[in-house]
Amino acid sequence: MYRNLKVVPRVVFGRGCFDQLDGILEPQRTGSGIMVFILDDFFEGKPLEKRLPLRDGDLFLRMNVDDEPKTKGIDALCEQIRQFCGNGRLPDGVIGIGGGSVLDTAKAVSLMLTNPGEAHEYQGWDLIQFPAIYHVGIPTLAGTGAEVSRTAVLTGPVRKLGLNSDHTVFDQVILDPDLLEGVQKNIPEQWFWTGMDCYIHNVEALCGTFVNEYARAFGEQSQVLCREVFLDHHPESDEKLMMASYFGGMSIAYSQVGACHALSYGLSYVLGLHHGIANSIVFDYLEDIYPEGVKEFRAMAERNNITIPRNLTSGLSEAQMEKMVEVSTGMVPLWENCLGKEWQEKMPKERMRKLFNKM
Known part of the structure; x- marks a missing residue:
């Protein structure tokens, strides 16, 4: 249905x-x-x-x-x-x-x-x-x-x-x-992390197995607006980003997010990171799943002088690492959208753990 x-x-x-x-x-x-x-x-x-x-x-x-x-x-x-x-x-x-x-x-x-x-x-x-x-x-x-x-x-x-x-x-x-007004100038990193949540929504929806023309129409237009904001620095960036966020939300409303959000839930649960920055940290390591999206994401970070945090998981205990994997594994609809019904074969817990170890 x-x-x-x-x-x-x-x-x-x-x-x-x-x-x-x-x-x-x-x-x-x-x-x-x-x-x-x-x-x-x-x-x-x-x-x-x-x-x-x-x-x-x-x-x-x-x-x-x-x-x-x-x-x-x-x-x-x-x-x-x-x-x-x-x-x-x-x-x-x-x-x-x-x-x-x-x-x-x-x-x-x-x-x-x-x-x-x-x-x-x-x-x-x-x-x-x-x-x-x-x-x-x-x-x-x-x-x-x-x-x-x-x-x-x-x-x-x-x-x-x-x-x-x-x-x-x-x-x-x-x-x-x-x-x-003033967000981009006064808190540029927060502006970027929050905006990247929108950009990543679109990538995950457009690359997912759940995508349809309803979701695609919103996601593609949201991506156009994101590029104008984060690559072109359009003079009407506030209006464009506000509508990009709305369209991005509409895109995933009739589809779903994917691997980045699934992993970021685990990362942020253990480390207490805010959603946007957690997504950005995770997305930077998913070029084998979202190659074009990660390439453009990195260009946006460079264009806006943003440094992605590194080495956040190096000192975690075995229990903390296991918790991250457990939380991420529970995001079943997200994994199914990204990798299909056989997602557990394509993303076993050991692969999740390796990804977290890189972060």
């Missing part, structure tokens, strides 16, 4: 469109009237924080993203929100404003406010039982595709894996290129 794909039902794009947020939220204030705003604490004291359309009774949370979101953290946030709302009430909406970690947190919180148990119990595919509360994604970094994906990636007690479900998808996305 063909997948009946769930996509973000409402999207607004354009410079300055963030200012429409209050009007977008107004019709949703039909229950408790409470909106939960989760903002990357990078913006503490900055103009964006002052532009939030907070109303009396809303809950404003600053989120530190030094570490990627964990299942325990999601559980704690949900408890904090429930106590704030009181009397068994729930907020009318959750709004995430930031990079991929903040967007994934907003998605996960909106799910776990309506589903029983703890977040780690829902790490996997289509385990969510009940629809989330209304949730809005507003990216201030571009590349992860979190604004359009059906997953909220979390690190749990035994693995790093997303809450993958149709209910995870945002109800509304606001894509304002003004929110990316």
Whole structure:
């Protein structure tokens, strides 16, 4: 059967469109009237924080993203929100404003406010039982595709894996290129790592066994935009990268990522690396699987004066190495997309271990 794909039902794009947020939220204030705003604490004291359309009774949370979101953290946030709302009430909406970690947190919180148990119990595919509360994604970094994906990636007690479900998808996305202003200049490495997540999404989708013309159309256009941003330094790079991220997320929504993401989940689980940099480290060693993609990736790194970190796994214990392999092996749909149903014959654990040893 063909997948009946769930996509973000409402999207607004354009410079300055963030200012429409209050009007977008107004019709949703039909229950408790409470909106939960989760903002990357990078913006503490900055103009964006002052532009939030907070109303009396809303809950404003600053989120530190030094570490990627964990299942325990999601559980704690949900408890904090429930106590704030009181009397068994729930907020009318959750709004995430930031990079991929903040967007994934907003998605996960909106799910776990309506589903029983703890977040780690829902790490996997289509385990969510009940629809989330209304949730809005507003990216201030571009590349992860979190604004359009059906997953909220979390690190749990035994693995790093997303809450993958149709209910995870945002109800509304606001894509304002003004929110990316200064990222390339002020935090160039973060800008690059996040953008490469998008580029790698496309390579894995376009080279995968799951690819179809729907996924191909989005992935190919996203690659065109990535090249204009990271090789040509187009003057409208913010707009182009924001749309590349959106298209890249749409591409994998109807296909899947592959070997790089599977291995990066293991690497980042053990080393605590952020998703974009973990992907970049891994991808640099996959030229036998993605030869053209790795070649172009290296050209992008050179063009932007980025040095890929090396020798990160040299001092790991046997237990840590085994954990990386275990986490990566669990990414079955990713391996099947990359190598087909016989992926375990083509990517045995020993081959994974050799790849990790190179990193």
